[in-house]
Amino acid sequence: MDTGVQTARVELIEPALVPVAVGLPGSEAVRLGDAYALARSIYADKLLGTGEPALEHALGLATSLAALRLDAETRIAGILFAAPQYLEDSQDKLAADFGTQVAGMVAGIAKLNRLRVVTRALAEQRSGEAHSSQAEVLRKMLLAMVEDIRVVLLRLASRTQTLRFMSRAADELRRPYAQETLDIYAPLANRLGIWQLKWELEDYAFRYLEPALYKKIASMLDEKRVERESYIADTVAALESELRATGIEAEVVGRPKHIYSIYNKMRGKKLDFADLYDVRALRVLVDSVKDCYTALGVVHNLWTPIPKEFDDYISRPKGNDYRSLHTAVVGPDGRALEVQIRSHEMHRHAELGVAAHWRYKEAGAGRPAAKADPFDEKIAWLRQVLAWRDDVADSVNWVEQFKRTALDETVYVLTPQGRVIDLPQGSTPVDFAYHLHTDLGHRCRGAKVDGVMVPLNFKLANGQRVEIVAAKTGGPSRDWMNPSLGYLQSSRARSKARQWFNTQALADTVAQGRASVGRELQREGMTGANLDHLAQQLGYAKSKELFAAAGREEVKSKQLQTALRGKESADAAPDALLPGKSKADASASGVLVVGMEKLLTQMAKCCRPAPPDAIAGFVTRGRGVSIHRRSCRDLQRLAELYPERMIEADWGQHHDGVFSVDIVVQAHDRQGLLRDISEVLSREKINVTGVNTQSKQHMAFMSFTVDIPGLEQLQRTLAQVREVQGVLTASRR
Numbered sequence: 001m002d003t004g005v006q007t008a009r010v011e012l013i014e015p016a017l018v019p020v021a022v023g024l025p026g027s028e029a030v031r032l033g034d035a036y037a038l039a040r041s042i043y044a045d046k047l048l049g050t051g052e053p054a055l056e057h058a059l060g061l062a063t064s065l066a067a068l069r070l071d072a073e074t075r076i077a078g079i080l081f082a083a084p085q086y087l088e089d090s091q092d093k094l095a096a097d098f099g100t101q102v103a104g105m106v107a108g109i110a111k112l113n114r115l116r117v118v119t120r121a122l123a124e125q126r127s128g129e130a131h132s133s134q135a136e137v138l139r140k141m142l143l144a145m146v147e148d149i150r151v152v153l154l155r156l157a158s159r160t161q162t163l164r165f166m167s168r169a170a171d172e173l174r175r176p177y178a179q180e181t182l183d184i185y186a187p188l189a190n191r192l193g194i195w196q197l198k199w200e201l202e203d204y205a206f207r208y209l210e211p212a213l214y215k216k217i218a219s220m221l222d223e224k225r226v227e228r229e230s231y232i233a234d235t236v237a238a239l240e241s242e243l244r245a246t247g248i249e250a251e252v253v254g255r256p257k258h259i260y261s262i263y264n265k266m267r268g269k270k271l272d273f274a275d276l277y278d279v280r281a282l283r284v285l286v287d288s289v290k291d292c293y294t295a296l297g298v299v300h301n302l303w304t305p306i307p308k309e310f311d312d313y314i315s316r317p318k319g320n321d322y323r324s325l326h327t328a329v330v331g332p333d334g335r336a337l338e339v340q341i342r343s344h345e346m347h348r349h350a351e352l353g354v355a356a357h358w359r360y361k362e363a364g365a366g367r368p369a370a371k372a373d374p375f376d377e378k379i380a381w382l383r384q385v386l387a388w389r390d391d392v393a394d395s396v397n398w399v400e401q402f403k404r405t406a407l408d409e410t411v412y413v414l415t416p417q418g419r420v421i422d423l424p425q426g427s428t429p430v431d432f433a434y435h436l437h438t439d440l441g442h443r444c445r446g447a448k449v450d451g452v453m454v455p456l457n458f459k460l461a462n463g464q465r466v467e468i469v470a471a472k473t474g475g476p477s478r479d480w481m482n483p484s485l486g487y488l489q490s491s492r493a494r495s496k497a498r499q500w501f502n503t504q505a506l507a508d509t510v511a512q513g514r515a516s517v518g519r520e521l522q523r524e525g526m527t528g529a530n531l532d533h534l535a536q537q538l539g540y541a542k543s544k545e546l547f548a549a550a551g552r553e554e555v556k557s558k559q560l561q562t563a564l565r566g567k568e569s570a571d572a573a574p575d576a577l578l579p580g581k582s583k584a585d586a587s588a589s590g591v592l593v594v595g596m597e598k599l600l601t602q603m604a605k606c607c608r609p610a611p612p613d614a615i616a617g618f619v620t621r622g623r624g625v626s627i628h629r630r631s632c633r634d635l636q637r638l639a640e641l642y643p644e645r646m647i648e649a650d651w652g653q654h655h656d657g658v659f660s661v662d663i664v665v666q667a668h669d670r671q672g673l674l675r676d677i678s679e680v681l682s683r684e685k686i687n688v689t690g691v692n693t694q695s696k697q698h699m700a701f702m703s704f705t706v707d708i709p710g711l712e713q714l715q716r717t718l719a720q721v722r723e724v725q726g727v728l729t730a731s732r733r
Helices: 026-043 054-067 072-079 090-098 100-113 116-125 129-144 149-168 171-192 195-209 211-220 225-246 259-269 289-302 344-352 357-363 374-387 395-403 429-436 438-443 491-524 531-537 543-551 557-565 567-572 633-641 673-683 711-722
Strands: 251-256 280-286 304-312 325-330 336-343 410-414 420-424 444-449 452-454 466-470 591-593 601-603 615-619 625-629 646-651 659-668 687-696 699-708 727-732
Touching: 026 054, 026 072, 026 090, 054 072, 054 149, 054 195, 072 100, 072 149, 090 100, 100 149, 149 171, 149 195, 171 195, 195 211, 195 259, 211 259, 225 251, 225 280, 225 289, 280 289, 280 344, 289 304, 289 325, 289 336, 336 344, 420 429, 429 438, 429 444, 429 466, 429 491, 438 444, 438 466, 438 491, 491 543, 491 557, 531 543, 531 557, 615 633, 625 633, 625 646, 659 711, 673 687, 673 699, 673 711, 699 711, 711 727
Parallel strands: 280 336, 601 625
Antiparallel strands: 251 280, 304 325, 325 336, 410 420, 444 452, 444 466, 591 646, 615 625, 615 646, 659 699, 659 727, 687 699
């Protein structure tokens, strides 16, 4: 017998390797035996963190890979999955003995295992939008971190074997593994179409998380899974025979619904177990639409249809263009049986197109599926690559097919707390800092990647942990705006940095203009003039616009003098520009202090009054009158201590029009929350002068200092902030 061509004889290999070597030619079985010998020597009596013997885990993992009909390299990598833990220079040795593919896959497994801290932390969150978002990013990250899709299959098979072993473990040990499986690994198996592992991952996880419910549903099934699989095989054979007799070329496949899937359908559609007709199901694939309806007639002639359980999604497709015929019948032995009938083209669309099965399964019955994104197209291509693996004789070519799907538009990195952040490929620590918070990006001065200091234009890679070193104050460097230096990759970060420089330039210009206007007011002896009115005389809506124009030297000293001295200004606003016209005079702040003329006033920062708040003044030492809200606790305390320094105040007719107030927001923390709130403020044209945010136990506590013309605009803005997703409260401090 030519061992290089024929399947290995059972007597040529270790008995423990018989299920692992199924379907392999003899030469590959010999290599498998060599890998097993090495594994047995290095694993010895070693135990994994779960308490499972490493060698037992390796054999169970490799057996699952054999059931998937994966190549010898993948099975060998499965047997040697833990070699890096126990073998020095493992990658070089494995590459020399078993080839670079095996060495690369084993290294890939070790790389994914380092994410356990992150995935375990996610499992502990259990629920919430932030939890779902992080789970999705983590699933993408797992795929992006591997150069060979077989590494993901190895990880799925390894987790399946772990859950099998966990049947002997205590609940407190296996529950975190079960939750992690439902969050990350079962959805991955579902998306990639690895049904053999998906159902086992879900059922074990469900059994460990909800043991009572699992047993209840299991007891409702009138046979074990093995018996249901045998029943399905018999019905498939019977239907194939009938279709052939009718002259229809058809592919018939079947599957028994697993317990977790039954639970999901009962929960999602609020059905009783007796109302489920797809516990056992067949799928018939034919060549044309005409054959679909002919096959439907064959099914209904063979078995009795169940009334009101027929859906024609061919003549009336679903919203996502899903097309198929669904019917339920009473099959052999009186058991309910669902049958789906579709053409091969309809099936490709359902599995790989916008109607892909995994989307609505993950969304859950009765809920809208997640919006498709470009990543979905890559998942569809991966499913095709996996489906074609039996048709590609050369495993190297099969790997190259996978590399065509390289998920290289995004890089996934970790915060020090273990949160996954997705950034454009080529992003730097500065991009990372701006993604976390605009202020952190401005103050970024250094970065550590995996504990090592790196330059700020260092290109981040998948799976790296990034920590930002920030100054207490300051802004971005001008160098960051130079594309050739490579500090900023994301358009969002570049926009934030550019905005900072524009704001600083405007602030400097306004400050220069304010000083220029102030000098002219002093020269003319009119420091109490209403600045907004002066601005309007010169053709500007607000005093800030006048200051900016003066700073740019668009308004000259002579124009200011003319406006201050001119007859037109005196006639237009005698009370605003000329002193001594009223016993209660308006200060530059727009506040009337009764009985005083041209008294310096300032708005108290403790309560930040704004029209039409009821206000009162307190005479300070050297800083004029401090204006408070009458309800301010600080003012009430001062009134008790110094009643003689209290003074009446009211808003003038021509107040400045812009006042600072504090807004406080409490919300469920999520990615993009600050951006969404900022968009509301920007849409309302509100200037934000200060931001402070904190996150505790998945809650966000934010405070904003904003400039507003009055409380009417503030109330309208607060109402819109409360409508932002996740916001619980939004109010003035």
